[in-house]
Amino acid sequence: xxxxxxxxxxxxxxxxxxxxxxxxxxxxxxxxxxxxxxxxxxxxxxxxxxxxxxxxxxxxxxxxxxxxxxxxxxxxxxxxxxxxxxxxxxxxxxxxxxxxxxxxxxxxxxxxxxxxxxxxxxxxxxxxxxxxxxxxxxxxxxxxxxxxxxxxxxxxxxxxxxxxxxxxxxxxxxxxxxxxxxxxxxxxxxxxxxxxxxxxxxxxxxxxxxxxxxxxxxxxxxxxxxxxxxxxxxxxxxxxxxxxxxxxxxxxxxxxxxxxxxxxxxxxxxxxxxxxxxxxxxxxxxxxxxxxxxxxxxxxxxxxxxxxxxxxxxxxxxxxxxxxxxxxxxxxxxxxxxxxxx
Amino acid sequence: xxxxxxxxxxxxxxxxxxxxxxxxxxxxxxxxxxxxxxxxxxxxxxxxxxxxxxxxxxxxxxxxxxxxxxxxxxxxxxxxxxxxxxxxxxxxxxxxxxxxxxxxxxxxxxxxxxxxxxxxxxxxxxxxxxxxxxxxxxxxxxxxxxxxxxxxxxxxxxxxxxxxxxxxxxxxxxxxxxxxxxxxxxxxxxxxxxxxxxxxxxxxxxxxxxxxxxxxxxxxxxxxxxxxxxxxxxxxxxxxxxxxxxxxxxxxxxxxxxxxxxxxxxxxxxxxxxxxxxxxxxxxxxxxxxxxxxxxxxxxxxxxxxxxxxxxxxx
Numbered sequence: 001x002x003x004x005x006x007x008x009x010x011x012x013x014x015x016x017x018x019x020x021x022x023x024x025x026x027x028x029x030x031x032x033x034x035x036x037x038x039x040x041x042x043x044x045x046x047x048x049x050x051x052x053x054x055x056x057x058x059x060x061x062x063x064x065x066x067x068x069x070x071x072x073x074x075x076x077x078x079x080x081x082x083x084x085x086x087x088x089x090x091x092x093x094x095x096x097x098x099x100x101x102x103x104x105x106x107x108x109x110x111x112x113x114x115x116x117x118x119x120x121x122x123x124x125x126x127x128x129x130x131x132x133x134x135x136x137x138x139x140x141x142x143x144x145x146x147x148x149x150x151x152x153x154x155x156x157x158x159x160x161x162x163x164x165x166x167x168x169x170x171x172x173x174x175x176x177x178x179x180x181x182x183x184x185x186x187x188x189x190x191x192x193x194x195x196x197x198x199x200x201x202x203x204x205x206x207x208x209x210x211x212x213x214x215x216x217x218x219x220x221x222x223x224x225x226x227x228x229x230x231x232x233x234x235x236x237x238x239x240x241x242x243x244x245x246x247x248x249x250x251x252x253x254x255x256x257x258x259x260x261x262x263x264x265x266x267x268x269x270x271x272x273x274x275x276x277x278x279x280x281x282x283x284x285x286x287x288x289x290x291x292x293x294x295x296x297x298x299x300x301x302x303x304x305x306x307x308x309x310x311x312x313x314x315x316x317x318x319x320x321x322x323x324x325x326x327x328x329x330x331x332x333x334x335x336x337x338x339x340x341x342x
Numbered sequence: 343x344x345x346x347x348x349x350x351x352x353x354x355x356x357x358x359x360x361x362x363x364x365x366x367x368x369x370x371x372x373x374x375x376x377x378x379x380x381x382x383x384x385x386x387x388x389x390x391x392x393x394x395x396x397x398x399x400x401x402x403x404x405x406x407x408x409x410x411x412x413x414x415x416x417x418x419x420x421x422x423x424x425x426x427x428x429x430x431x432x433x434x435x436x437x438x439x440x441x442x443x444x445x446x447x448x449x450x451x452x453x454x455x456x457x458x459x460x461x462x463x464x465x466x467x468x469x470x471x472x473x474x475x476x477x478x479x480x481x482x483x484x485x486x487x488x489x490x491x492x493x494x495x496x497x498x499x500x501x502x503x504x505x506x507x508x509x510x511x512x513x514x515x516x517x518x519x520x521x522x523x524x525x526x527x528x529x530x531x532x533x534x535x536x537x538x539x540x541x542x543x544x545x546x547x548x549x550x551x552x553x554x555x556x557x558x559x560x561x562x563x564x565x566x567x568x569x570x571x572x573x574x575x576x577x578x579x580x581x582x583x584x585x586x587x588x589x590x591x592x593x594x595x596x597x598x599x600x601x602x603x604x605x606x607x608x609x610x611x612x613x614x615x616x617x618x619x620x621x622x623x624x625x626x627x628x629x630x631x632x633x634x635x636x637x638x639x640x641x642x643x644x645x646x647x648x649x650x651x652x653x654x655x656x657x
Contacts, residue, residue, distance in 0.1 A: 036446045047434070127430025131490065134394055134424035135447040136416045338397035340387070341426035341502070 041149025112199025201326035380551030423491030433476030582633030
């Protein structure tokens with residue numbers, strides 16, 4: 001219901017008549033408080049020093065990864081078997097620097113946490129929260145608007161960066177992307193945004209939970225570090241401890257491998273990297289173990305986009321579920337909370 | 343019924359075992375300035391939060407303009423302007439921008455919001471409209487807060503400790519402004535404070551709030567009547583003594599109709615009576631040959647009332 005309302009509002013916002021006549025008066029009249037907050041959030045982010053710093057880091061690393069993939073590009077193209085040259089721009093590296101995909105998977109959480117960790121508690125600490133909440137807006141409007149504001153900012157950044165990398169790539173390698181490559185790139189960007197959305201939700205959750213912005217930032221970074229560094233170690237330990245013997249029945253081995261894989265899929269970054277590698281490397285046909293029987297008769301060909309998407313569907317669902325879970329918790333915490341001034 | 347703009351009945355708020363607000367009943371008619379008085383931690387702010395639906399009551403009901411604040415906070419917040427105790431603004435924006443933002447949250451079109459914000463800034467006496475709120479002084483913030491409250495054209499304004507941390511002159515001006523606004527626009531004002539004389543000057547009615555209970559309400563005169571009701575009117579007289587015996591004076595005064603008791607400390611006499619008989623007492627004193635240097639009826643200010651209640655609540 002709300003969604004459809006919002007959609008019609010967006011549609012009416014982009015009404016052609018307004019664009020032509022430049023008539024904005026009656027457009028503003030219908031502007032809901034929600035969009036007013038979103039607008040303010042976005043302008044706040046673009047003005048903030050924090051955003052400049054985060055952007056600086058992201059742009060620099062992306063340029064670095066582009067450079068590293070370009071220096072090695074001719075070698076990669078010569079050795080590759082499929083025709084998706086353009087996508088290699090995002091995944092190859094000369095070894096000195098990680099690829100674009102790895103960078104995004106590394107910086108995405110930083111962006112999400114960095115832009116969301118003080119969403120609510122900074123308003124509370126500066127005394128603006130009780131003033132805003134005493135305006136005729138629903139409580140969820142505030143957290144929704146905060147979330148959407150950052151998401152819009154991140155989307156703009158990711159698309160801009162992606163297109164920038166594409167443009168430079170086009171300039172240097174001279175091969176235009178095919179339609180499918182372009183679509184795969186769009187899907188990749190959307191998944192990246194979804195990935196950031198998860199971390200953003202987590203950060204907003206902490207910002208509601210913890211009164212101190214620094215505590216909430218640390219909590220966010222803590223979770224991120226745990227998943228990127230320690231969780232892998234723990235899974236490794238478990239894997240080693242439960243490994244079947246060399247001579248075990250193949251079924252046991254497969255069960256064991258699925259178990260380890262399932263453990264790893266609890267990590268959002270694993271879901272993300274699975275999803276993006278599948279999308280950017282069309283030759284990936286499975287994310288789990290395949291038996292010889294399954295491989296028999298298969299032609300070693302890249303699979304179409306639809307099939308790739310089907311392959312990463314569980315990963316996508318997992319990421320959406322994680323994001324929704326964080327959001328639901330935030331909602332539960334914030335909706336019935338007492339809003340005191342300071 | 344319709345004339346009461348704020349209606350609280352049986353309102354209770356508990357935090358665990360601690361009862362912050364205890365079965366509060368209160369009705370505030372339209373156009374009144376009501377002062378909620380009490381020490382820190384008496385439950386004033388909690389009551390205000392419940393009025394705005396910013397926290398849920400444990401039991402009881404809150405109605406503002408006939409709307410239930412707990413169920414339909416948004417409708418209530420359209421009509422109520424609230425100035426929180428520690429109000430904050432977006433420090434990197436100007437006062438004008440902050441006001442426009444609030445106005446737009448109230449669905450006022452941008453152009454109108456801008457004009458209204460400028461007008462209100464003038465009205466509360468903030469002339470430099472483009473100054474960032476981060477550089478505002480406490481008094482300026484409070485003024486901006488008042489403008490922020492008024493921009494939605496509320497029917498009721500609720501001010502939580504509006505005079506806190508402002509210098510005496512600023513307090514005077516602020517209260518005068520509040521009074522003026524209430525009279526000009528017919529606003530109902532609910533303000534909480536622990537500063538008694540400040541509030542005494544502007545409030546039509548006050549309620550005394552101690553430990554979550556409203557222990558007395560009414561205008562200052564009727565409050566003192568409620569509190570000192572059992573005691574008769576006290577008249578204080580200071581006399582200049584001559585050689586005449588003291589007994590004569592006391593006897594003479596006691597003979598005056600409605601006088602209950604006379605107490606004498608050196609040259610000061612405290613006379614308790616059931617009616618105001620100042621005139622007769624003066625006559626009695628002079629007739630008994632004493633000089634009269636001072637004679638007045640004792641009024642109980644809020645401070646006395648407050649003090650009295652405190653003594654009671656601590657027992």
